[in-house]
Amino acid sequence: MxxxxxxxxxxxxxxxxxxxxxGIYIIITGHLTPxxxxxxxxxxxxxxxLLLLAFGREFAEENMPLGAASRIDCVGALMFAAIAVxxxxxxxxxxxxxxxxxxxxxxxxxxxxxxxxxxxxxxxxLKVGASLFLIILVLSIFCQDYRCKGxxxxxxxxxxxxxx
Amino acid sequence: MLYSLCFLLFMVGLYCAVVKKNMVKIVLGIxxxxxxxxxxxxxxxxxxxxxxxxxxxxxxxxxxxxLSSMFVAKSVDPLPQxxxxxxxxxxxxxxxxxxxxxxxxxxxxxxxDITEIRRLKG
Amino acid sequence: MSLPAVPLPxxxxxxxxxxxxxxxxxxxxKSAATFLANAVxxxxxxxxxxxxxxxxxxxxxRWPIPLGINLVLDGLSCLMLLAxxxxxxxxxxxxxxxxxxxxxxxxxxxxxxxxxxxxxGVVLSGDIFNMFVFLEIASLASYALVAFxxxxxxxxxxxxYMVLGSIASTFVLFGVGLVYGNTGTLNMAYxxxxxxxxxxxxxxxxxxxxxxxxxxxxxAIVPFxxxxxxxxxxxxxxxxxxxxxxIIKALGIYAMSRIVFNVFGITxxxxxxxxxxxxxxxxxxxxxxxxxxxxxRLMAYSSISQIGYVVLGIxxxxxxIAKGAKAQWSALAILGGLFHLVNHSVYKSLLFLTSGxxxxxxxxxxxxxxGGLAEKMPVTRAAATIGSAAIAGVPPFSGFWSKLILVIAAxxxxxxxxxxxxxxxxxxxxxxxxxxxRYVFLGELPEALRETKxxxxxxxxxxxxxxxxxxxxxxxxxxxxRSSVLEPAVRVITDGVSYxxxxxxxxxxxxxx
Numbered sequence: 001m002x003x004x005x006x007x008x009x010x011x012x013x014x015x016x017x018x019x020x021x022x023g024i025y026i027i028i029t030g031h032l033t034p035x036x037x038x039x040x041x042x043x044x045x046x047x048x049x050l051l052l053l054a055f056g057r058e059f060a061e062e063n064m065p066l067g068a069a070s071r072i073d074c075v076g077a078l079m080f081a082a083i084a085v086x087x088x089x090x091x092x093x094x095x096x097x098x099x100x101x102x103x104x105x106x107x108x109x110x111x112x113x114x115x116x117x118x119x120x121x122x123x124x125x126l127k128v129g130a131s132l133f134l135i136i137l138v139l140s141i142f143c144q145d146y147r148c149k150g151x152x153x154x155x156x157x158x159x160x161x162x163x164x
Numbered sequence: 165m166l167y168s169l170c171f172l173l174f175m176v177g178l179y180c181a182v183v184k185k186n187m188v189k190i191v192l193g194i195x196x197x198x199x200x201x202x203x204x205x206x207x208x209x210x211x212x213x214x215x216x217x218x219x220x221x222x223x224x225x226x227x228x229x230x231l232s233s234m235f236v237a238k239s240v241d242p243l244p245q246x247x248x249x250x251x252x253x254x255x256x257x258x259x260x261x262x263x264x265x266x267x268x269x270x271x272x273x274x275x276x277d278i279t280e281i282r283r284l285k286g
Numbered sequence: 287m288s289l290p291a292v293p294l295p296x297x298x299x300x301x302x303x304x305x306x307x308x309x310x311x312x313x314x315x316k317s318a319a320t321f322l323a324n325a326v327x328x329x330x331x332x333x334x335x336x337x338x339x340x341x342x343x344x345x346x347x348r349w350p351i352p353l354g355i356n357l358v359l360d361g362l363s364c365l366m367l368l369a370x371x372x373x374x375x376x377x378x379x380x381x382x383x384x385x386x387x388x389x390x391x392x393x394x395x396x397x398x399x400x401x402x403x404x405x406x407g408v409v410l411s412g413d414i415f416n417m418f419v420f421l422e423i424a425s426l427a428s429y430a431l432v433a434f435x436x437x438x439x440x441x442x443x444x445x446x447y448m449v450l451g452s453i454a455s456t457f458v459l460f461g462v463g464l465v466y467g468n469t470g471t472l473n474m475a476y477x478x479x480x481x482x483x484x485x486x487x488x489x490x491x492x493x494x495x496x497x498x499x500x501x502x503x504x505x506a507i508v509p510f511x512x513x514x515x516x517x518x519x520x521x522x523x524x525x526x527x528x529x530x531x532x533i534i535k536a537l538g539i540y541a542m543s544r545i546v547f548n549v550f551g552i553t554x555x556x557x558x559x560x561x562x563x564x565x566x567x568x569x570x571x572x573x574x575x576x577x578x579x580x581x582x583r584l585m586a587y588s589s590i591s592q593i594g595y596v597v598l599g600i601x602x603x604x605x606x607i608a609k610g611a612k613a614q615w616s617a618l619a620i621l622g623g624l625f626h627l628v629n630h631s632v633y634k635s636l637l638f639l640t641s642g643x644x645x646x647x648x649x650x651x652x653x654x655x656x657g658g659l660a661e662k663m664p665v666t667r668a669a670a671t672i673g674s675a676a677i678a679g680v681p682p683f684s685g686f687w688s689k690l691i692l693v694i695a696a697x698x699x700x701x702x703x704x705x706x707x708x709x710x711x712x713x714x715x716x717x718x719x720x721x722x723x724r725y726v727f728l729g730e731l732p733e734a735l736r737e738t739k740x741x742x743x744x745x746x747x748x749x750x751x752x753x754x755x756x757x758x759x760x761x762x763x764x765x766x767x768r769s770s771v772l773e774p775a776v777r778v779i780t781d782g783v784s785y786x787x788x789x790x791x792x793x794x795x796x797x798x799x
């Protein structure tokens with residue numbers, strides 16, 4: 001994938017950070033306004049996909065390599081599981097909202113409230129963002145292997161690519 | 165009556181997934197079916213003249229910290245919205261897997277036509 | 287009780303945590319990752335054995351029942367957990383050596399753990415939408431595992447499996463939506479209470495039809511079986527063992543019987559429907575299997591036939607309950623069906639593992655090119671013979687007892703034609719496995735196969751473990767074991783709609799404590 005014209009590259013380099021910031025905002029205030037982990041994660045992933053489309057695959061892969069995205073993905077899921085399991089040790093049952101019930105109740109409708117729900121949102125936002133970007137990056141790596149001239153696409157013989 | 169329109173959309177998706185010969189069209193048929201089911205789930209929670217179930221500061225009764233009864237009486241049911249969010253995530257994952265299988269199959273068989281992808285018989 | 291009670295989320299949380307911890311090991315930690323995966327499956331097996339005979343309700347987050355999600359462990363769940371953990375432990379042990387041929391082994395382990403977590407979640411869930419979510423987790427993991435090797439046949443089979451599986455899941459979600467719209471709650475105990483108070487209207491009947499179609503497609507019952515003969519042979523051998531051994535049962539048969547018996551309540555029409563579908567599956571599966579020359583395709587068709595036995599047993603028992611016949615025959619029919627389910631998990635996964643061992647040594651699955659492997663691979667041959675004898679119903683192996691119970695129940699309640707069909711299909715099963723024995727192990731060794739050798743240790747241990755279980759499972763009918771393992775499961779199904787009162791009482795008792 002080669003990337004696009006100069007106009008697109010300039011605007012994309014300004015806009016991508018705004019999209020990323022907007023995604024973080026939606027994740028963090030997920031317990032107050034609509035949104036939450038999944039929607040925010042999709043927006044974060046789309047900022048990286050903008051990078052991929054505007055600058056080409058190699059640039060995006062240097063920025064966030066495959067291995068790093070895969071590891072962020074796993075770390076996000078393990079954080080979510082850790083929050084659930086810590087609920088057992090402090091509260092008694094799985095997934096208890098231990099921060100809300102015991103340590104840090106906070107006031108309603110403020111940023112620090114609702115216990116462990118913002119932390120879960122952050123974990124899910126990390127995971128979803130990394131996963132979606134990984135899916136599109138892997139599909140674009142695969143697409144690179146075709147050498148197309150007009151309507152005829154030539155397929156090189158049997159490379160071993162991983163089916164993620 | 166609106167529910168039957170939802171069901172009609174479901175049938176359109178099912179027809180597309182069963183009858184068409186191109187692999188990508190079959191995947192699109194399954195996607196339309198999943199949209200129809202999500203639409204049906206959201207319509208279940210509807211209440212005529214309702215508001216979106218987003219709590220703002222005025223809806224919380226100051227004394228007990230519970231929701232005001234006016235909010236509860238007017239808001240739309242939020243549970244189907246949570247169900248649909250989960251279903252959308254699941255169909256996203258399923259779509260990604262189906263597309264990657266389609267791409268791999270194109271590499272091996274060089275066609276998207278399922279009548280020609282028939283090595284397994286009997 | 288001497289063993290401590292295992293908290294129910296362990297069965298779901300431990301495989302999920304393992305699934306996300308395993309890709310972190312990377313390429314250099316591959317043996318550490320394999321060791322961790324094996325340790326997790328053996329730990330789950332010990333937990334399942336420790337939960338025999340207990341019943342529990344676990345409320346997640348301490349939210350009370352109609353508001354929150356709960357996990358329910360009763361007799362039927364316990365039986366399914368035992369089957370799932372046994373087969374997954376054996377398959378994981380087998381795949382330590384078998385999957386060395388593929389390059390992405392860490393992803394295989396991750397997907398396998400996700401599949402196990404999904405199946406455990408389906409079996410333990412007490413909430414109908416939660417069951418759907420875990421069903422999807424297990425299904426997506428299994429679609430990816432069928433396509434794992436990325437050869438021609440595997441991709442074609444995975445695409446067919448995936449399209450039909452997604453349509454089935456959409457049917458199930460539509461049914462869940464209809465049920466929620468008509469009853470207003472998602473918890474299975476409360477749904478069954480609402481349905482028994484208000485009766486079935488047209489929306490709920492349509493939802494029941496959607497559930498039977500959706501879960502029947504996952505269980506590969508005959509009008510919906512088109513994906514199974516392509517998907518099971520193309521998958522790698524331990525995945526075929528898991529698919530045939532537990533997925534079609536946990537996602538298909540268990541979910542269908544939970545919905546039909548405990549939530550909706552069994553009626554005469556549904557009982558007849560299940561019985562007819564079971565008989566069709568038995569006969570069509572057996573006939574199509576006899577003509578096959580591909581080893582794993584024959585075993586896949588025979589899976590369809592044996593699942594027909596299970597559906598016949600359960601449907602027949604349900605028909606007798608709905609008609610109000612004597613309780614002993616219905617309980618006996620359901621006992622036969624459930625015992626056959628557990629037996630089939632063990633011996634069908636053993637047969638698929640032996641076929642994988644044969645394929646890994648010789649490189650082919652075509653029975654016309656195999657022959658005379660009895661001297662070269664003695665342990666595989668012994669395990670395959672025990673598995674074939676068990677599935678064909680030779681006494682004293684486990685398959686004989688479950689088929690005998692089904693025949694006694696059929697004869698005792700006057701359905702003589704059902705008994706005749708069961709015996710006839712058993713004969714067909716015997717014929718097809720004699721064919722396997724003759725063409726694969728006996729006969730002359732062809733020139734190309736002079737160099738085949740026996741497999742290494744870990745694969746042999748897995749096969750021998752399952753073969754010993756085949757022999758010993760007949761002992762599950764001895765009264766002390768029967769009353770702790772099999773009878774609670776039968777009681778859950780014969781109790782039917784009183785599942786709801788049982789669950790609500792269990793919650794009230796645990797709140798008082």
